[in-house]
Amino acid sequence: MTTPQGKRRAPRPTSELRDVYDFLEEVRLRPGLYAFHSSVMHLQSILWGFDLAVKMHGTTGATLFDANGAFTQWLRHQINGQYGSLIWGYAIELEAKDRGVPAMDLFFELLDKFRAEAAR
Template identity: 50%
Template sequence: MAEAEMARRAPRQLTEMRDVYDLLEEVRLRPGMWVRGSSLQHLDSMLFGYHVALKVHGAKEELDFRQGGPFADWLWPRLGYEYESSLGWAVEIKRAAEAMDRPAIELFFELLDEFRAGHPSSTGP
């Protein structure tokens, strides 16, 4: 999402969100509100909870952010790994961001945009 669009868009209510990507756009808009310290580990935990809730409630939505899921499968070669890191995507993005001297949450959203651009199934309903 373009920064100008984010700057003028008002936050949405939970009831207005359709899927995990809508939720992530809210996190992008105000990361400090959703994720303690803008930590990718906390974001990963939040997405794990989202995944558990989907399973508990029998929701049909597939979550791309689980270990071994589409996002991780796409990410490893993008970050230069030959195989999946056992530490998970959040740790590896944080390491990559530190090496670039960038905020990890900023790099995550940049990578998320790349992932979504190359995976039409992740564009939501």
């Protein structure tokens, strides 16, 4: 992510992150640092781990990215078609390949759309 002056901002320490969206903004800044080969499937594994930790420890926080999470349900209506019941990370990677775009770019495009629609 760049600033208006065209410079990339420095990554924030983990202790400054408030929620999963803050974490995802760090991933957006440097996807290869968090997800091997900038793989959406690897990112999905991280997010499933976050959701599992929230559930296991009873902490507050939305579990958006598990099999029945809000993002997953929303995504089924966005790119469902030929991908049916595939896990969402793989479905996004296939969709990105069909569109000829990087999968991580498509993930963040979809995430931004999901967040905008959820805010309404």
